[in-house]
Amino acid sequence: MNVGLGLPISDPAALLDWARRADAGPFTTLALLDRLVYDNPEPLVALAVIAGATTRVRVQTEVLLAPLREPALLAKQAATLDLISGGRLVLGLGIGGREDDHLVAGTDLRTRGRRLDEQMAVMRRLWSGEPYGDGAGPIGPLPARPGGPEVLFGGFQPAALARVARWGDGFLAAAPPSWAGGLIDTVHRFWKEAGRSGEPRIVTQVNVALGPEDVVTDACAAMGAYYEFTGMADRMVSGMLTTPGEIRQAIAQYADLGADEVMLYCYGRDPEQVDRLADAL
Template sequence: MKIGLGLPIDDPALLPDWARRADEGPFSTLGLLDRLVFHNPEPLIALAALAGATSRIRLQTEVLIAPVHHTALLAKQTATLDRISGGRFTLGIGVGGREDDFRATGVDVRSRGRRLDEQLARLRATWAGEPYGDGVGPIGPAPRTPGGPEVLFGGFVPAAVERVGRFGDGFIGAALPPQYLDGLFREVERVWEKYDRPGRPRLVAQLSVALGPHATVERARRNLLDYYEFTGRAGYMADALLTTPERIRAAVADLAGIGADEVVLYCWAPDPDQVDRLAEAVFQDG
C-alpha cells in the first residue's frame, strides 16, 4: 500500500521544501486541499510550482471544489498541470459544502451536484480533444495522460459514489474511521461493477496527523479546529488527530485491512521536519 502526504496550508512558501523532502523519500503523493474563502493556497497553482520542485512524486487535489471553478479554464489548467508534471497529476474532485465559497463566485450552492456532473462530462470531452461547444474549438494543451488526468471523487453521499462509476477512476474517503469507510469502499466497488467498468477503482483514505514537539501538535490541533469550524464537528476532527508513531502505524494498518490502495497522512502544522519523522514512523520496517 502507498503512503502519501497531505500538505499543510499555513505558509505556502514552505511547500517546496516539503515537496522536495517528500520526493526524496518513500512517499507516493502530495495532496493539497481546496477552499476559496480561507487562507489556504490555490491548489492548482501551488501544485504547478511543486511539479517543478519534484521529479517523482504524484500531485493530487483532495479535493478540488469544482463547481466554483469555470469549466473551460479548469479543463485548461488541469491539462496543463498534467502535462508539465509529466503525467503525475491526479484530480481529486468534489462538490464542496461551504456556502460562502459559492457566494464568493456567484454560483448557486443548490446546483452544485448537477453542475459537477455537467463539468465532468465537459472535462472528459475537452481532454479528449473535442470542440468545447458550438462555434468553439478544442481547448489545449492535450494532457500528458491519455484521456486526461486520473479523477478521484470525494464525498459522503450516494451521489459522490455514483460519480465514481460514471466518470471517475476512484474514490477519496476523508475523516472517517475504518468501520464506516469500509462501507463506502464496498459501495464504490458495487457501483464500479454496476457500470461494468474494467479493473477496479482506486481507493484512497486520509488520516490527520501531527508528529513532533508539543508546539507542532498544538498548532496542528488549532488549525484543524479552525478549518473544520463550519462543519459543527471541529472538536471531533481535532480529537481524531494522530500524534504518535504507534497510533499512526495502527491506523494505516486498519485502512490497509479494508482495502485502501493509498493512505494520505494530512499534516496540519507547517513544521517540515515532519516529513522525516513520518517516513521513519511509517516506513521503519522498510
C-alpha cells in the same frame, strides 16, 4: 501500500521544503485542499510550483471544489499541469459545502452536484481532443495521460459515491477506518453496476501530527480553525493521530479495507514532520 502527504495550508512559503523532503523520501503523493473564502494557497497554482520543484511524487488536489470553476478553463489548467509534470497530476474533485465559497464564485449551492456532472462531461470531451462545440474547436494542450489526468471523487452521500463509477477513476475516502469500509464497499457496488472494468482506485485519508507538543498543538489549532464552521471541530481534532504506532495501525487497517494509498494529512507547519513520518513508516 502507497503513502502520501496532505500538505499544511497555513504557511505556503514552507511548502517547497515539504515537497523536496517528501520527494527524497518514501512518499508517493503530495496533496493540497481547496477553499475560496479562506487563507489557503490556490491548489492548482501551488501544485504547479511543487511539481516543478520535484521529480517523482504525484501532485493531487484533495479535493478541488470544481463547481466554483468554469469547466473549459479548469480542463485547460489541469491538462497543462498534467502535461508539464509528466503525468503526475491526480485531480481529486468534490462539490464543497460552504455557502460563502459558492456566494463568492457566483454558483448555486443547491445545484452543485448537477453542475459537477455537467463539468465532467465537458472536461472528459476536451481531454480527449474533441471540439468544445457551439462553434468552438478543441481546447489544448492534451494532457500527458490519454483521456485526462486521473480523477478521484470525494464525498459521503450516495450521489457522490455513484459519481466515481460514472466519471472517475477512483474514490477519496476521507473517513476513519471504522466507517470508511462501508463507503468503499458502496463505491465498488456502483462500479460493478455501471459495468466498469477493473477496480476503482481507493485513496484514504487520516489526519496526523508527529513531533513535540508544540507541533501537535499547532496542528490541532489549525485543524480546529478550518473545521470551525461544522460545529464539530473538537470532535474531528480528537481523531488526529499523534504517535508512530497509531499511524502504522491506521495504515494497516486501511490496507485491510483494500485501500491503494493512504494520505497522511498534516495541519501542523513543521516540515520536519516529513522526516519523522518517513521514519515512522
